[in-house]
Amino acid sequence: QAVVSHMRVECKCHGVSGSCEVRTCWRALPPFRKIGSVLKEKFDGATEVELRKIGTRRQLVPRNAQFKPHTDEDLVYVAPSPDFCDADPKAGVAGTAGRECNRTSRALDGCELMCCGRGFHTTRAELVERCYCKFHWCCFVKCRQCRKHVEMHTCR
Incomplete structure (x- = not known):
């Protein structure tokens, strides 16, 4: 649709x-x-609904009476999503423990939100990357290796 x-x-x-x-x-x-x-x-505005008998018909109505009835264009759900914070293999949820997060972000990748209030570990690591790459005629690219020290944050 x-x-x-x-x-x-x-x-x-x-x-x-x-x-x-x-x-x-x-x-x-x-x-x-x-x-x-x-x-x-649509997902962000989805409404939880339940099946109720209204007169002789069964209809999907908002579980919370404060919400307006849904339209054919709206996304609805009958069962709430699992808790993605904790691992639940039966539901196919890996949890967020051990996932890398962004310490300074307030978005979904931020440690505060992603780690579900459990906090995070900070480790220093040395990355070796290709840098100062140059194209040589003909036909290869030659690069140097640069070392960079970074902080990595992972959810507890």
């Missing part, structure tokens, strides 16, 4: 030196990022 509603019509002209004697049109898929953004927005 998200893909179909965001498809667009593209056309190409055929004819002598660019004239548009014949025009061929088709429906094109939207950019993948666009669909991802649409679905993420």
Whole structure:
């Protein structure tokens, strides 16, 4: 539904030196990022629902009465998501212990959020990277190796 509603019509002209004697049109898929953004927005606004008998019919209604009824365009769910903080192999959840996080970020990759309040370990590491690369005619690239000291943060 998200893909179909965001498809667009593209056309190409055929004819002598660019004239548009014949025009061929088709429906094109939207950019993948666009669909991802649409679905993420719907996911963030999803409503938990339950099946209730209303009169003679069974309907999905918001579990919390404060929420408005959903539309056909809304995303709904009947069971809450698992707790992603702790490992739960049965649910396919790896947990966040041992995952690398960003100490200064306030976003989803930040240690405060990702580590679920358990804190994080900080270790210093030395990275060896290719640097000062130069292209030599013909046909190879020659690089130096640079050492860089970094702090790595992992969830407890």
